[in-house]
Amino acid sequence: MHPNDPFNAELPSEHLHFGSVEVIAGCMFSGKTEELIRRLRRAQIAKLKVEIFKPQIDTRYSRQEIVSHCENRIDSIVVKDSGNIIVLAKDAHVVGIDEAQFFDDGLVDVVEQLAQQNKRVIIAGLDLDYRGKPFGPMPNLLCIADYVTKTLAICMKSGLPASRTQRIVSGDRLIDVGHTDKYEARNRAYFSPPSE
Ligand code: TMP
Numbered sequence: 647m648h649p650n651d652p653f654n655a656e657l658p659s660e661h662l663h664f665g666s667v668e669v670i671a672g673c674m675f676s677g678k679t680e681e682l683i684r685r686l687r688r689a690q691i692a693k694l695k696v697e698i699f700k701p702q703i704d705t706r707y708s709r710q711e712i713v714s715h716c717e718n719r720i721d722s723i724v725v726k727d728s729g730n731i732i733v734l735a736k737d738a739h740v741v742g743i744d745e746a747q748f749f750d751d752g753l754v755d756v757v758e759q760l761a762q763q764n765k766r767v768i769i770a771g772l773d774l775d776y777r778g779k780p781f782g783p784m785p786n787l788l789c790i791a792d793y794v795t796k797t798l799a800i801c802m803k804s805g806l807p808a809s810r811t812q813r814i815v816s817g818d819r820l821i822d823v824g825h826t827d828k829y830e831a832r833n834r835a836y837f838s839p840p841s842e
């Protein structure tokens with residue numbers, strides 16, 4: 647269990663009565679979704695009402711599930727933009743959000759509101775895009791978070807811990823949904839962003 651996990655037995659149980667924001671951020675193939683699913687499952691086991699959201703943009707595997715690279719999956723609601731989340735999460739104790747980098751900037755306020763409503767909000771997303779630049783609302787989400795977990799992948803060139811995502815196909819669209827066909831995890835030494 648991660649030491650920051652609020653379900654850590656060492657934390658007082660009163661903690662659960664307050665809202666909180668957790669952000670799991672890192673490059674591709676670093677286990678973000680795996681970690682999000684792990685935390686959400688534990689909340690489900692605790693019989694808490696859990697709602698999970700992902701942006702409509704990510705159609706890589708399934709429209710109704712969040713799926714990690716290890717094929718671990720959990721049911722989710724696909725939403726067009728962050729504004730839809732507040733109403734749909736009305737009765738939830740715990741709110742999960744995957745692929746947060748693809749949401750609009752309004753997600754930051756939505757997350758604040760959910761936490762104000764005493765909900766535990768757990769967000770996973772790419773911190774950096776293929777250029778090595780902060781991605782969408784992620785920088786602000788990292789700032790407002792109570793708990794931040796940075797995940798590392800393994801660099802495909804060096805076998806060392808990797809924090810960057812290399813796009814291995816051509817194209818300068820910021821959003822280009824894909825998997826190992828288009829991206830590799832790299833450490834700083836082997837990451838080469840496109841020239842500006
Ligand atoms: P993942 O972090 O769950 O592996 O998924 C990241 C998704 O983001 C994947 O579909 C590829 C996509 N992506 C972009 O659209 N633009 C980018 O710059 C990067 C690095 C990834």
Ligand code: MG
Nearest residue numbers: 678679713714
């Ligand atoms: Mg993922």
